[in-house]
Amino acid sequence: MPEADFLLATAEVSIAFAGFSGVVAVFGSPRSGDWTVTDAVRLRLLLGYSVGALFASLLPFIPYHAGLSGSTVWSISSALLALAIASFLVLSSRGYRQLRRASGRPSTLLNRIVGVGLVGFVPILSLNALGFGLHRLPWIYLAAILWALFCATAAFIRLLTPMWSAPAGE
Numbered sequence: 720m721p722e723a724d725f726l727l728a729t730a731e732v733s734i735a736f737a738g739f740s741g742v743v744a745v746f747g748s749p750r751s752g753d754w755t756v757t758d759a760v761r762l763r764l765l766l767g768y769s770v771g772a773l774f775a776s777l778l779p780f781i782p783y784h785a786g787l788s789g790s791t792v793w794s795i796s797s798a799l800l801a802l803a804i805a806s807f808l809v810l811s812s813r814g815y816r817q818l819r820r821a822s823g824r825p826s827t828l829l830n831r832i833v834g835v836g837l838v839g840f841v842p843i844l845s846l847n848a849l850g851f852g853l854h855r856l857p858w859i860y861l862a863a864i865l866w867a868l869f870c871a872t873a874a875f876i877r878l879l880t881p882m883w884s885a886p887a888g889e
Contacts (some may be wrong), residue, residue, distance in 0.1 A: 728778070
């Protein structure tokens with residue numbers, strides 16, 4: 720599979736993000752030791768994005784090693800990833816609502832960009848899976864994995880933002 724190196728590299732980056740989630744979970748909030756709703760939701764989102772990207776990075780190897788053709792590999796992988804993203808959106812919508820309530824502000828531009836991108840990939844991956852206009856192309860699937868890593872990066876930065884803004888000595 721020509722895309723194997725890319726998939727394995729994204730799996731490694733995903734593991735790094737998931738590992739960071741574990742470190743944050745063990746050491747907790749650096750300022751008070753208590754989790755705020757905002758920090759807890761951001762950590763869950765970071766873990767969700769990173770585990771999702773890891774799942775998506777390794778998934779195509781199963782049909783490939785089962786001897787299926789390249790277009791079938793990308794069809795199956797795209798369908799399963801579209802289903803996984805749609806499920807994640809439903810499950811994470813509660814977390815986004817908690818973030819909005821906790822902050823007292825509407826969703827940030829970054830949260831909107833992340834959400835629109837995730838929502839947009841569901842029909843694109845579905846069309847790729849069905850072969851309608853997109854012909855079961857691997858780059859569409861790989862772009863969705865990169866988007867999940869972008870989402871994990873955004874969650875990582877948002878989780879660290881309070882640490883950067885904390886006064887010295889705290």
